[in-house]
Each structure stands twice: as C-alpha cells, then as structure tokens.
Amino acid sequence: MGAEREEPGPARGACPCPCPCPCPGPGHERGTARGCPSSALPAPRHGAMERARHRLRQFDIGDRFSGLPLPRAAVLLPLMVRAGRLHLLLTVRSLQLRRSPGEVCFPGGKREDSDRDDIDTALREAKEEVGLQPEKVEVICRLMPGIDKMNNLVTPVVGFIEETFQVTPNPDEVSEVFVVPLEYFVKPLDYKTFSYKTSSGYSTRVHCFTYHDQEHRKSFKIWGLTAHFAVFLALVIFGERPTFEVDYDLDNLFSSSENYFTNLYASIHERKKSNL
Numbered sequence: 001m002g003a004e005r006e007e008p009g010p011a012r013g014a015c016p017c018p019c020p021c022p023c024p025g026p027g028h029e030r031g032t033a034r035g036c037p038s039s040a041l042p043a044p045r046h047g048a049m050e051r052a053r054h055r056l057r058q059f060d061i062g063d064r065f066s067g068l069p070l071p072r073a074a075v076l077l078p079l080m081v082r083a084g085r086l087h088l089l090l091t092v093r094s095l096q097l098r099r100s101p102g103e104v105c106f107p108g109g110k111r112e113d114s115d116r117d118d119i120d121t122a123l124r125e126a127k128e129e130v131g132l133q134p135e136k137v138e139v140i141c142r143l144m145p146g147i148d149k150m151n152n153l154v155t156p157v158v159g160f161i162e163e164t165f166q167v168t169p170n171p172d173e174v175s176e177v178f179v180v181p182l183e184y185f186v187k188p189l190d191y192k193t194f195s196y197k198t199s200s201g202y203s204t205r206v207h208c209f210t211y212h213d214q215e216h217r218k219s220f221k222i223w224g225l226t227a228h229f230a231v232f233l234a235l236v237i238f239g240e241r242p243t244f245e246v247d248y249d250l251d252n253l254f255s256s257s258e259n260y261f262t263n264l265y266a267s268i269h270e271r272k273k274s275n276l
C-alpha cells in the first residue's frame with residue numbers, strides 16, 4: 001500500500017521555542033515546546049519511532065474538522081517502544097463511571113472551556129486519568145476523528161511516551177492500565193467482527209479484539225470506537241494489509257478514511273434535519 005499524500009509542506013522555519021529543533025512538523029506548535037521532539041523526550045532515535053513519525057505526519061488532519069457543530073472530545077493514543085516494538089497504552093474505565101463502565105478506552109474525555117484545541121483536551125485528560133505529564137508526551141499528529149454513541153466528535157491525538165513512564169491511575173476514572181503491541185491490531189490472535197447500526201442509521205463494521213495480557217495474566221476486550229482508532233493507527237504506521245476485513249480502500253487509506261467519516265457525519269446531520 002502506498003501513502004497517497006505528500007509530506008506536509010516546507011519546514012516552518014527556525015523554531016522559536018527554547019530547544020534547538022528545526023520545527024519538524026505539524027505536531028509541533030511554534031513558539032511553544034508543545035509537541036517538540038527535542039524538548040519532550042530525550043531525543044528518541046529508535047528506527048521504529050522514526051518510521052512511525054514519518055507515516056503519521058502524512059495523515060495529520062490538524063484543525064480540519066474543528067468547525068463542525070458537534071460536541072467535542074479527544075483521546076490520546078500513547079505509543080511507546082518496548083523491546084524494539086511499538087506498543088499502545090490503554091485503560092479500563094472505572095466501574096463507577098456513568099458511561100461505558102469497565103470498557104477499554106484510551107485516556108481522554110470531553111472538551112473543557114480551558115482547552116485551546118483537541119491536543120490540549122487529550123493531554124489534560126491523560127494527566128488527570130493516568131498521571132501522564134504533558135511535557136512527557138511528544139505529540140505527533142491528530143488522526144481522522146470518530147463519532148461516539150453520544151454524537152461527540154472524538155479526535156485521536158497520537159503521541160510518543162517513554163517506556164519508563166510510571167502510571168498513576170486515578171481510581172475515580174480508571175481501574176487498570178495495560179499495553180498492547182501495535183501489531184496486534186493488524187494481526188490479532190483472537191478477533192471477531194459484527195455490524196452495528198448507529199442511532200443515525202449508519203451501518204458500520206465493529207472490530208472486537210481479545211488480548212491475552214501476560215503481564216496482568218488476564219484478557220482484555222477492546223472493541224468499538226477504541227478498536228476503530230487502534231486499527232486505523234496500525235494501518236497508518238505499518239502500511240500492511242491486516243488479517244481481517246476493514247472498511248477502507250487500503251491503497252487510498254487517507255481519502256477512504258475521510259469518506260468513511262464524512263458519510264457517518266452526513267447521516268447524523270440528515271437525522272438532525274429530519275427531526276426538526
């Protein structure tokens with residue numbers, strides 16, 4: 001599968017943040033250290049990370065959907081390298097939560113007035129939920145959003161974190177934290193799929209992974225929107241065909257993911273209009 005988008009435009013010039021980096025891409029906000037690889041992490045030069053950065057930047061949507069009239073939420077897709085392989089950090093929601101108790105999801109939540117954008121939301125929520133300090137995250141990009149069952153527009157923000165990060169889960173919101181090799185979301189050992197009709201009548205495929213975690217000696221079920229984001233991330237980074245069917249044209253991953261989102265969004269818009 002070839003990437004069908006060019007690298008984002010020319011370098012944005014000398015970076016005014018205190019670090020000496022050449023302002024490498026969309027994840028790095030000029031004038032701040034936010035998303036700056038040089039200041040966020042001790043100069044990771046791991047091959048897997050370099051390749052992933054390169055691929056992810058081609059799929060950055062930036063602020064593209066920020067004007068859509070839906071309530072907003074954002075999740076952080078925290079990537080780390082363990083034993084030379086990329087891994088994703090996931091959480092299990094506390095059983096006390098009103099929505100989706102006990103389900104696996106990424107650190108994240110609803111936008112607050114103090115958040116400037118989806119990156120702020122994802123970083124703030126990750127700090128609140130698992131104790132991840134924003135300056136310990138190298139933000140790489142924002143991927144194509146999804147829409148949850150409450151019709152929140154949910155933007156996945158991808159960031160690298162250090163393998164040595166010590167989680168401190170907030171028990172009000174998170175009961176467990178675990179990591180899964182990213183390859184599992186293209187080559188799973190235990191996978192099911194089913195079709196699902198959203199409240200707006202849009203039919204979609206839902207992925208459902210069961211991951212047997214050696215460290216916790218237990219299995220976690222990862223499905224729905226969380227699985228949707230994990231699969232898309234793995235497709236972007238590995239650029240390989242998964243061992244199961246997906247709703248994308250893999251030779252045109254960016255445009256087909258955009259069509260997928262646009263069709264889902266249109267179904268919600270149509271439903272709202274017909275209810276007026």
Ligand SMILES: CCCCCCCCCCCCCC(=O)SCCNC(=O)CCNC(=O)[C@H](O)C(C)(C)COP(=O)(O)OP(=O)(O)OC[C@H]1O[C@@H](n2cnc3c(N)ncnc32)[C@H](O)[C@@H]1OP(=O)(O)O
Nearest residue numbers: 098099103105108109110146147172223224225226228261
């Ligand atoms: C392109 C389109 C794609 C479409 C998808 C295709 C796939 C198909 C999908 C099909 C299936 C679709 C369906 C599935 O996928 S269900 C399948 C599995 N589940 C998932 O995938 C989870 C998906 N959901 C999420 O990731 C989150 O819910 C999102 C990110 C959307 C919202 O974030 P979240 O929900 O995490 O929000 P929050 O962190 O701001 O707040 C959480 C709550 O915690 C309260 N709180 C806060 N602080 C404290 C505190 N100190 N003490 C006590 N409580 C505290 C706070 O008031 C709030 O309470 P409430 O107000 O909720 O009651």
Ligand SMILES: [Mg+2]
Nearest residue numbers: 107108109125
């Ligand atoms: Mg949350």
